[in-house]
Amino acid sequence: MSETDAKVRKLMADMPNAFNPNKAVGVSATIQYNLTGDDGSTWNSAIGDGICTVNEGEADNPTLTVTMAASDFVDMMAGRLDGMQAFMTGKIKVQGDIMLASRMMTFFN
Helix, strand or coil: HHHEEEHHHHHHHHHHHHEEEHHHHHCEEEEEEEEECCCEEEEEEEECCCCEEEEECCCCCCCCCEEHHHHHHHHCCCCCCCCHHHHCCCCCEECCCCCHHHHHHHHHH
C-alpha cells in the first residue's frame, strides 16, 4: 500500500468522526468520490439524519460525484489545497448538486 493510499484510507475512516451534524441539518445526500492516479480508489459517503457513513466502492445514484487525483484529495483535506481554487483550476470535477459541493466542506471539522 502506498503512502497516499494509506492516507486516503485514514481520511475516509475518520470522516464520520469529523462530521458535524449541526452543519448538515436537512441534508440527505450520497457523495461519490472517484480518486484517480496511481493511488486511485473509489469511495462513497451518505449523509442523512445527522449521520455520515463511508464505504469503499461506487454508490447507486449519487447526489454528487467528485473526481480528483488521490494526492490532491489528501492535500485538500490537510488544508494544503484550497477546494474552491482546485475547482476553478480543474483539479476537482463535480457532477450533480453543485450547491452541495460548495457546502460540503463546512459539514466536517
